[in-house]
């Protein structure tokens with residue numbers, strides 16, 4: 055179902071063609087990162103720290119080097135030291151420890167051998183002498199007075215201080231007079247919350263094949279959310295010019311933010327350089343969970359003031375994120391995410407603090423889910439206290455165009471109210487709550503970003519087209535690019551071939567983050583197509599012998615009064631005689647990414663005997679601006695929701711006191727399976743983003759923000775207990791029920 | 795550093811894969827998944843975990859679904875193996891492949907081969923499954939992208955088409 059505001063009559067945009075890369079993906083032909091082998095390749099394996107925090111006193115690789123099949127061994131000594139403050143220093147240190155191992159699983163050395171088994175055996179034979187250091191495992195330990203340092207090289211960002219600190223960021227926000235507002239309030243609710251570390255859980259482990267030639271040039275085959283970032287990070291970590299490195303994008307088997315950084319490629323490059331052979335490294339699931347980006351655990355305290363007629367007058371609070379072993383922007387980004395309600399008075403502090411756990415990575419709307427869980431829970435409790443409808447309360451306080459974001463600027467045109475109304479008016483919300491169940495409401499927001507993209511559009515001799523971009527296709531973006539090009543050129547979408555090109559075959563394109571691919575790369579495609587249409591009109595003018603002003607472009611043909619329309623294919627057939635090949639490249643740094651809001655509604659039951667929460671029905675409404683390919687917009691909404699349900703109910707990292715992760719498998723780190731979930735009903739709301747030619751807003755991230763609050767609110771109404779700790783796993787729910 | 799002659803004993807394995815008789819040598823301890831991917835270049839089946847927990851490596855062995863990451867390659871001796879590369883009928887996609895495409899049941903697509911094989915095994919056995927039966931039959935396959943909604947709907951649609959075709 056789609057709710058639309060004044061959408062123009064498009065021919066292609068908004069249709070649901072079969073995606074161009076679909077055939078390869080259903081017959082098993084598509085090549086993901088681990089699906090390529092190079093002739094003569096070696097296999098890499100790592101030695102990882104068994105300690106949560108330890109100084110590396112010595113590394114002896116001699117026994118390993120003498121073992122069967124071993125061709126190269128590298129350690130921290132094989133990589134340049136980037137100075138403190140260098141933007142890729144943390145990436146470099148995380149993928150190969152130098153003097154200090156900072157979490158269990160931190161790479162200390164790597165081996166390339168003829169087989170994976172030989173590489174693993176040799177890695178295990180490397181001898182390392184450690185001096186144990188104190189392990190900081192939680193937010194509370196990290197910010198305690200006199201806490202040991204989790205990473206002596208960390209400096210608090212934006213603080214101007216050069217002193218080592220466990221604080222990554224401290225971001226205070228303030229407006230209005232919070233104290234006076236709380237004094238005058240009719241209702242005040244205050245709660246403390248905590249959430250666990252969770253993993254993005256992409257099904258494809260990180261993998262790459264790197265071949266460094268005798269000329270020093272490296273060819274990198276890897277999957278990522280942005281191969282230009284793989285190139286720039288690898289170049290920085292290795293101390294190489296970017297021009298030495300070509301990155302070919304493999305199909306990517308899920309990222310969700312976790313593949314916006316690198317772990318393997320520079321190590322494989324050094325091993326390849328040393329051995330003279332291509333080196334393939336594929337992480338195991340155990341390694342993915344132990345040593346790649348979980349999302350930060352959090353703690354928070356939120357207090358909200360309201361009047362009896364439902365105006366939310368003030369919020370104050372503190373949200374802390376445990377960000378892992380290196381500097382991180384989670385706390386800063388969290389501060390940007392509190393922007394859904396007007397709150398005339400606001401006083402909040404957001405903190406990121408380091409722990410001896412894996413360096414955290416972006417996870418879909420990073421930092422927003424933790425904040426929204428807390429705030430949406432407290433708002434729901436206010437609705438309960440005022441005995442008012444939770445949607446009406448939110449409608450009364452929802453931000454609209456011109457209201458302030460948390461950082462102080464005004465919101466552009468946004469669709470929060472429209473999403474609230476869409477859920478309020480939905481068949482789900484209007485239907486009676488099933489016996490034995492209860493219904494919850496929650497909302498979420500993500501600001502989205504633009505950044506740099508390039509696109510090249512080539513028209514072929516026969517009037518077909520190739521659309522070349524540098525944004526990996528994570529979930530249908532090739533089809534979106536082709537749809538926008540089809541609309542612009544007036545060409546059938548299946549006569550357009552969308553291509554994701556390597557770093558030497560298309561202009562620079564930033565990593566896919568902030569839901570920017572269809573927005574910003576799509577804009578580059580549209581711009582290229584518009585220039586191309588201008589060129590087609592000029593060629594048609596030449597062919598017809600008229601001024602270019604006399605030519606219009608209508609439905610894939612040049613139209614000149616008094617002549618038959620000249621179809622695109624007739625112009626491309628004459629390209630040689632009218633000026634040569636028809637090809638245009640456009641690039642941009644896109645501004646005006648439109649924020650996307652979502653409102654969720656779910657029915658749950660709570661098993662009083664086992665503590666199990668079952669999600670019975672789930673509906674999500676989200677503002678997509680304009681849905682270019684609605685099926686893949688729905689898919690983003692449904693996928694984000696399912697991840698949020700996992701975060702709410704099951705998923706958590708479990709650590710032993712020494713920092714060892716105890717549940718590093720999909721058996722024990724349990725993500726939702728098909729039998730855990732109902733259908734996830736979707737309502738696409740379309741409030742066009744004025745900054746995009748088709749009104750697109752990024753849709754990839756917001757979906758994960760509302761589920762935790764939505765489910766907690768439903769559980770509260772079902773059982774009378776307010777759960778404030780994620781995940782709401784059966785033991786915690788049972789304990790809360792017992793305390794009732 | 796040593797050289798790599800004179801290592802590893804290899805076992806000869808003979809079986810059918812997607813209808814073709816094949817012979818290959820497998821290192822001791824090699825999983826059937828690795829043999830399919832690395833010896834036969836059938837990279838449709840994926841390794842998401844290697845421990846039997848994600849279903850990305852699902853194949854049919856004598857008509858039954860198996861996690862190929864949990865089988866040793868020599869266990870395939872004499873078996874009939876079907877992978878995702880073998881479920882289309884000639885040039886015609888299997889109805890599940892077609893409904894997955896039309897129903898947008900794949901986002902990244904890395905889980906898709908495993909789901910297609912599991913769903914085929916389900917529909918071969920039970921042509922008219924309920925939504926709950928589909929969800930439980932696919933509970934051994936993880937998808938992190940879709941929330942399963944479009945996968946379940948695409949299996950339902952393929953079941954309708956297959957029942958229509960067999961009438």
Ligand code: FES
Nearest residue numbers: 842844846849863
């Ligand atoms: S790879 Fe076999 S079940 Fe995951």
Ligand code: FES
Nearest residue numbers: 901902937938939
């Ligand atoms: S489509 Fe990505 S894991 Fe299923």
